[in-house]
């Protein structure tokens with residue numbers, strides 16, 4: 280993920296990455312609009328949790344502690360597209376802190392598409408934090424076009440809660456741990472049904488353990504990290520919680536592979552494809 284990069288496609292600063300579809304249609308070059316159509320939710324009002332990650336070929340979610348070293352123009356194009364079609368971007372506080380999240384805005388192309396689709400110009404941002412170690416003066420809050428949501432716990436520090444409540448809507452979603460089901464229920468209740476989770480591994484682990492993930496957008500970066508970088512998921516407890524997924528889409532840009540993995544029986548592998 281390359282949150283801190285600029286939206287080059289929207290700004291017209293660089294040629295778009297060449298992205299070719301491999302599945303379901305083999306060898307089909309995609310335009311930016313076709314890419315958007317591949318990821319646009321087919322049924323907006325139906326709650327859907329999509330998670331987006333990038334990893335190296337040897338399974339690392341980071342290079343030197345950040346995801347940016349794994350990314351590239353094609354991953355950035357998909358990253359921007361996923362934000363462009365989402366109602367809300369959900370992220371763990373660890374990722375927001377590590378990656379230096381700023382205000383969530385989408386590029387002009389997506390603003391136009393969102394207006395035409397009857398959506399707010401920009402998606403909302405929702406954070407998950409128990410400690411509330413988040414700076415209310417940071418751009419993430421101070422420059423947000425949509426008031427961010429912060430999901431926290433009843434035991435969160437009162438002073439931090441009061442400071443954040445001035446710039447965000449703070450919601451209790453558990454006593455000691457934020458309950459992921461409560462988060463999704465609260466978001467859906469606010470009309471934010473299309474949820475894009477940008478991680479990180481701890482939050483993804485909680486969502487997976489709770490059986491809430493409908494889709495994983497996973498970019499495989501053509502790189503061996505070769506170190507001790509963490510996986511894209513950290514389980515909250517012992518043991519594993521295996522879930523079957525179906526391949527919905529596979530794109531290639533150079534040697535980078537970008538896949539959509541979908542929960543079987545949900546929207547099905549053709550979700551997001553134009554009629």
Ligand SMILES: NC(=O)c1ccc[n+]([C@@H]2O[C@H](COP(=O)([O-])OP(=O)(O)OC[C@H]3O[C@@H](n4cnc5c(N)ncnc54)[C@H](OP(=O)(O)O)[C@@H]3O)[C@@H](O)[C@H]2O)c1
Nearest residue numbers: 332333340346371372373374408409410457478479481482
């Ligand atoms: N490769 C990729 O695509 C990708 C994507 C995202 C992140 N990353 C990398 O992942 C690393 C960050 O990992 P991370 O596991 O720390 O990220 P994270 O899951 O974003 O953040 C963990 C933090 O989120 C809060 N949190 C998560 N679940 C919670 C719950 N149920 N209840 C209460 N609080 C909860 C806690 O915040 P508090 O500490 O504030 O209580 C916790 O410390 C960074 O190196 C980042 O670069 C990689």
